[in-house]
Structure formats: structure tokens, C-alpha cells
Amino acid sequence: MVRVWQIELPPELGGLVYLETLDIENCVLKKSIPSDILVHLPRLSCLVLPNWAELPEGIDNMKSLRTLQVFGLQKNSLECILDLGELTNLRELSLEGSSDLGTTKVDALACSIGKLRNLKCLCFSGKNYEFGNNQPMASLSNPFQHMERLCLQDWRFCRVPNWIAGFHCLRFLELSVEEMSTGVVLLLLGALPSLVHLRFDVIRIPDERATLGVGLFPVLEFFGVSSLENIAAYLGFEAGAMPNLQTLRLRVYNWHGTVLVGMEHLLYLQEIRLDGASDDVVSAFQEPLLGNRLVTTDELSAVQCKRV
Structure with a gap:
């Protein structure tokens, strides 16, 4: 060397x-x-x-x-x-x-x-x-x-x-x-059996919501997505979705007061990173976690919602 x-x-x-x-x-x-x-x-x-x-x-x-x-x-x-x-x-x-x-x-x-x-x-x-x-x-x-x-x-x-x-x-x-199309997210990327880290940039997103459910992204630990459009209104999670997810990173360029639906189902989530987000965006993303009775106060203390 x-x-x-x-x-x-x-x-x-x-x-x-x-x-x-x-x-x-x-x-x-x-x-x-x-x-x-x-x-x-x-x-x-x-x-x-x-x-x-x-x-x-x-x-x-x-x-x-x-x-x-x-x-x-x-x-x-x-x-x-x-x-x-x-x-x-x-x-x-x-x-x-x-x-x-x-x-x-x-x-x-x-x-x-x-x-x-x-x-x-x-x-x-x-x-x-x-x-x-x-x-x-x-x-x-x-x-x-x-x-x-x-x-x-x-x-x-x-x-x-x-x-x-x-x-x-x-x-x-x-x-x-x-x-991209919603089908690509659900059927192509979500079906990759060994995927642990996914960072995904997309310029235009479809009108149809992508709701991630059981069986998709089975071992994913890091999920980062950014778009020029309102990505928060596009993604949602059902019970059992991304069962191993630890870090969620979003680049929120155009935020219209919406948050990701079903974040309370991400039971092993430890950190949410919001690139370029204001304080009200950070607070809005914390609320679903605070309102989830399946997550105790002690467990919630490990869930950090950061402005990056």
C-alpha cells in the first residue's frame, strides 16, 4: 500500500x-x-x-x-x-x-x-x-x-x-x-430475500399508495427513501411489515402535513432520520409512536426522531 x-x-x-x-x-x-x-x-x-x-x-x-x-x-x-x-x-x-x-x-x-x-x-x-x-x-x-x-x-x-x-x-x-410503480416496490424490491440496506431515490411517485405488508422486506434493517414529491403520503405500513427495520430515513422536500401511515407497526424501529425537516415535521412523525400503546415509555426512549 x-x-x-x-x-x-x-x-x-x-x-x-x-x-x-x-x-x-x-x-x-x-x-x-x-x-x-x-x-x-x-x-x-x-x-x-x-x-x-x-x-x-x-x-x-x-x-x-x-x-x-x-x-x-x-x-x-x-x-x-x-x-x-x-x-x-x-x-x-x-x-x-x-x-x-x-x-x-x-x-x-x-x-x-x-x-x-x-x-x-x-x-x-x-x-x-x-x-x-x-x-x-x-x-x-x-x-x-x-x-x-x-x-x-x-x-x-x-x-x-x-x-x-x-x-x-x-x-x-x-x-x-x-x-416507479407501486407494483415494483411491493413485488420486486420487497421480495428480495437477503436485502438488509435499501436507499431509494425517485423523482416522480405514483398516485396509488404503496402499503407494505407481511412478507415484504423480510430482513431489511435500513430503509431510506427520497423524492421531490410528497413521499410521506405515498408509503404506508401494515402489521408485520418490515419486521427487522431499525432505521428509517426520509428526505421530505414537499411535506403537506401527512406522516407515514402505520409507523406504529415498525416494532423494532430505533431511529427516524428526516433530512431537511422542520421542527413541526419531526413532531408529527413522533406522534404515531407516542400514541401506540404497544410501545412502552421505556421502549420509546430508544426511538429517536432526528432532524438531519
């Missing part, structure tokens, strides 16, 4: 044939990485790069790589993005990009990502938006069957991709969509 400011990778590094981890995240590279270094490290399994690092051609030869962080989509060439698809041993991939990537690179990325069947963790930072007929990531065919952690909050989909329904191992999900 290297922790210095500016470095130039020496050619001799390519001779370290037993090297397994190269971490230069907190460095600034004076020059681009020479091709005769990385592609000739037969045991390299973990590569952690600084932002904007430019990889050389031939990364498709790095067959032993299991972790790659951070791959810059803007800085690296189209050929490098296509070569990602040959790294079929990858388990963890972190990407960085922006909204001006261009259709060619986005299509190439989707093509490569679809080949990485063994991925367990995929994260994207930056901003990118899928819209209209250009939805290459949403159109993937049954990818990532072993996925455990998916952080795509900065990659906005038009709708929740259907392929998420097959993620039986998924534990951590952060997702952003333009719009």
Missing part, C-alpha cells in the same frame, strides 16, 4: 511476479501507468487506483484481478472499457464517471458489465442518466447473479431494472430512478 503524494511507477514493479495487492489510491501519478507493469503481474488480485488514473492497453490480460477501484470512465479509452469485460474473475468493481460520457462509452460499459457474471459488488460515482431509448444498463439480460452490494445512486434509471428481481444474494442496494 503506497501513501505518498506524487509517484512514478518504476519499471521494476513489473518484476514483482508474486505481488497480489497494489494500492495507490492516495497518490498522484506523474505519468500514465506503463503497459509493461500491470499486465505482467500474474498474481495481482487487488488494484486500487487514484481518481483519473489512466490504465494502459492490454488490461484484458489481468485475468487474476478480483478487485478494481476506481476505474475512471472518462479518462480511460474505449478499448479499456471494452477490455473490462474480459476480467471475468472480478468480484468488486468501482467506477467513476459523469453525465457527459457519451453514448459510445456507455454502450461499451454495459456490454462489458454484462459479461462479469461473478461480480459481487458494483459501485458507480459521478452522475449519469438513462432516458428514452438509450437504456443500455437497464436492458442487460440477467446479470450479476452473485451480486451482494449494488451502489448505483448516481446512475439514474428511468425505472427499476427488471433484472434486480434475480438478485437473491443482494444485501445492500442504493438506487435512483426517474419514476
Whole structure:
């Protein structure tokens, strides 16, 4: 692990044939990485790069790589993005990009990502938006069957991709969509059997209320949702809903005096976080808990309603 400011990778590094981890995240590279270094490290399994690092051609030869962080989509060439698809041993991939990537690179990325069947963790930072007929990531065919952690909050989909329904191992999900249907929340996301953490951003919500009942989100512990619309009037809970939920986080942009219906059914809730909420919003969310005779005073003292 290297922790210095500016470095130039020496050619001799390519001779370290037993090297397994190269971490230069907190460095600034004076020059681009020479091709005769990385592609000739037969045991390299973990590569952690600084932002904007430019990889050389031939990364498709790095067959032993299991972790790659951070791959810059803007800085690296189209050929490098296509070569990602040959790294079929990858388990963890972190990407960085922006909204001006261009259709060619986005299509190439989707093509490569679809080949990485063994991925367990995929994260994207930056901003990118899928819209209209250009939805290459949403159109993937049954990818990532072993996925455990998916952080795509900065990659906005038009709708929740259907392929998420097959993620039986998924534990951590952060997702952003333009719009959603109530059926997606109830039948697709709520049916994920291993999901523990869900952070969900949606621009437009439907008029039909989503009432979460028994059997949905069976092991979820953290539930965060934000919207430009009144999310408090959209979500509701029935008895037995989210039986393991401990933290509820809401970003209330347009609050119209309503609270989530059925919050008293969240028996293991320990904390409510309200981003950008005023004091009256905080008080309104506390009232259903105070009025619930199933929760004693001592138990209620552990339920914190915070303004964030």
C-alpha cells in the first residue's frame, strides 16, 4: 500500500511476479501507468487506483484481478472499457464517471458489465442518466447473479431494472430512478430475500399508495427513501411489515402535513432520520409512536426522531 503524494511507477514493479495487492489510491501519478507493469503481474488480485488514473492497453490480460477501484470512465479509452469485460474473475468493481460520457462509452460499459457474471459488488460515482431509448444498463439480460452490494445512486434509471428481481444474494442496494410503480416496490424490491440496506431515490411517485405488508422486506434493517414529491403520503405500513427495520430515513422536500401511515407497526424501529425537516415535521412523525400503546415509555426512549 503506497501513501505518498506524487509517484512514478518504476519499471521494476513489473518484476514483482508474486505481488497480489497494489494500492495507490492516495497518490498522484506523474505519468500514465506503463503497459509493461500491470499486465505482467500474474498474481495481482487487488488494484486500487487514484481518481483519473489512466490504465494502459492490454488490461484484458489481468485475468487474476478480483478487485478494481476506481476505474475512471472518462479518462480511460474505449478499448479499456471494452477490455473490462474480459476480467471475468472480478468480484468488486468501482467506477467513476459523469453525465457527459457519451453514448459510445456507455454502450461499451454495459456490454462489458454484462459479461462479469461473478461480480459481487458494483459501485458507480459521478452522475449519469438513462432516458428514452438509450437504456443500455437497464436492458442487460440477467446479470450479476452473485451480486451482494449494488451502489448505483448516481446512475439514474428511468425505472427499476427488471433484472434486480434475480438478485437473491443482494444485501445492500442504493438506487435512483426517474419514476416507479407501486407494483415494483411491493413485488420486486420487497421480495428480495437477503436485502438488509435499501436507499431509494425517485423523482416522480405514483398516485396509488404503496402499503407494505407481511412478507415484504423480510430482513431489511435500513430503509431510506427520497423524492421531490410528497413521499410521506405515498408509503404506508401494515402489521408485520418490515419486521427487522431499525432505521428509517426520509428526505421530505414537499411535506403537506401527512406522516407515514402505520409507523406504529415498525416494532423494532430505533431511529427516524428526516433530512431537511422542520421542527413541526419531526413532531408529527413522533406522534404515531407516542400514541401506540404497544410501545412502552421505556421502549420509546430508544426511538429517536432526528432532524438531519
